[in-house]
Amino acid sequence: MVNPFDLKTVFLAKHAQHVVLIHFPIALFVSAVGFDLLAQRTKRPGLADATYYNLLVAAISTVPVLATGLLAWQFQLEGQKLKGILLLHLVLACVSSVMIWLIWWLHFRARRRNAVLPSYRLALEFLGVGLVALTGHLGSFLSGVNGPG
Numbered sequence: 001m002v003n004p005f006d007l008k009t010v011f012l013a014k015h016a017q018h019v020v021l022i023h024f025p026i027a028l029f030v031s032a033v034g035f036d037l038l039a040q041r042t043k044r045p046g047l048a049d050a051t052y053y054n055l056l057v058a059a060i061s062t063v064p065v066l067a068t069g070l071l072a073w074q075f076q077l078e079g080q081k082l083k084g085i086l087l088l089h090l091v092l093a094c095v096s097s098v099m100i101w102l103i104w105w106l107h108f109r110a111r112r113r114n115a116v117l118p119s120y121r122l123a124l125e126f127l128g129v130g131l132v133a134l135t136g137h138l139g140s141f142l143s144g145v146n147g148p149g
Helices: 007-012 016-021 023-042 045-077 084-113 121-143
Strands: none
Touching: 016 023, 016 045, 023 045, 023 084, 023 121, 045 084, 084 121
């Protein structure tokens, strides 16, 4: 049995960092979409600020998540050609990251110009939540949480 307090095991595990880090952009993005819906409904600027900053940190946190995912692929599979669920997970992860950055950029541009946010952003946000959920679902199969992996 592995000692949970062994720092070598914690920091040098071949894929542990990706599995831990992935929860940050997921939670920040989904909560940002919730804050955005509340901000639109209540017209409270504090909720709009919470939306913006959650999106900003979610977008930034996708960078180390993608990097650790690629490193996990290199360490676990030694750079083998991707196929099946792993390939789909990687493609959806990249699309999800781009979507998070795009939605943050829409909010950034509106704040900078003191403009109203475009109404189509809600459709993009819901699409982004769906992509993130599907990507995470596939990742859970790869980690063995939802089945053999």
